[in-house]
Amino acid sequence: MMQKVRTVVFLPFYFFTFLLFSCGSATKEELASLAAKGYYDHLIHGEYEQFYEGLDHRTLPDGTTLSTDSAYRSQMLDNLRQFMAHQAQAHRGVLEVRVSNATTDTVQQLTNVFLVLCFADSTNEEVVVPMVERNGAWRMK
Numbered sequence: 001m002m003q004k005v006r007t008v009v010f011l012p013f014y015f016f017t018f019l020l021f022s023c024g025s026a027t028k029e030e031l032a033s034l035a036a037k038g039y040y041d042h043l044i045h046g047e048y049e050q051f052y053e054g055l056d057h058r059t060l061p062d063g064t065t066l067s068t069d070s071a072y073r074s075q076m077l078d079n080l081r082q083f084m085a086h087q088a089q090a091h092r093g094v095l096e097v098r099v100s101n102a103t104t105d106t107v108q109q110l111t112n113v114f115l116v117l118c119f120a121d122s123t124n125e126e127v128v129v130p131m132v133e134r135n136g137a138w139r140m141k
Contacts, residue, residue, distance in 0.1 A: 029102035032111035032131040035138035040097040040115055040129075048080040056132050056139035091119035100126060110141060 026034075039054035052073065087094050096118040104111045113129045130141040 028104050028111050028133070029113075032104075032133075032138050033099045033102045033113045036113040036115060036129045036131055036140065037097055037099050039140060040117075043080065043084065044094040044097060046084070048077050051080060052076055054140050056134060056141045087117075087119070091121045091123060093120045094118065095120050111138075 035054070039051050042048075042050035042054070055076075084094075094117050098116045098118065099113065100116050101114040102111055109132065111131045111133075113131055115127050115129055117125045117127060119125070131138050132141050133139075
C-alpha cells in the first residue's frame with residue numbers, strides 16, 4: 001500500500017522531470033528548483049536519509065567529509081526527525097512543497113531556490129534553499 005502511495009505522489013515529479021529534459025535544455029534555476037523540491041519532498045515524506053544525501057558535504061580539515069562522519073550523520077538525521085515532529089505539533093505537518101522562484105548568483109556560483117512549505121493548518125512559510133552544482137548534481141548548501 002505504501003509503495004502505491006509513494007508512486008502516486010512522485011509520479012508527477014518524474015513526469016515533470018521527463019518533460020523538462022525532453023523539451024530542450026533547462027536553465028540552472030529550473031534544475032536547481034527541481035532538485036530542491038525533490039529533496040524537500042523526501043523530507044516531508046519522512047525519507048530523512050534521501051534528504052541528507054542532498055546536502056553539499058564539505059571536506060573537514062582532517063580530510064574526511066561530513067557525509068562519512070557517522071556521529072555527524074546520526075545527529076543530522078535526529079535533527080531532521082525533530083524538525084518534522086515540531087512541524088507536526090505546531091502546524092499539523094507539512095502537506096506540500098511548492099517552488100515559488102529561483103535566482104542565480106553568478107559571483108557566489110549558487111542558485112537560491114525559494115520554496116513554500118504548505119502546512120496542514122493552512123499556513124505557508126517560504127524558505128530559501130541555496131543550491132550548488134557539484135559534479136553535475138545539484139546539492140543543498
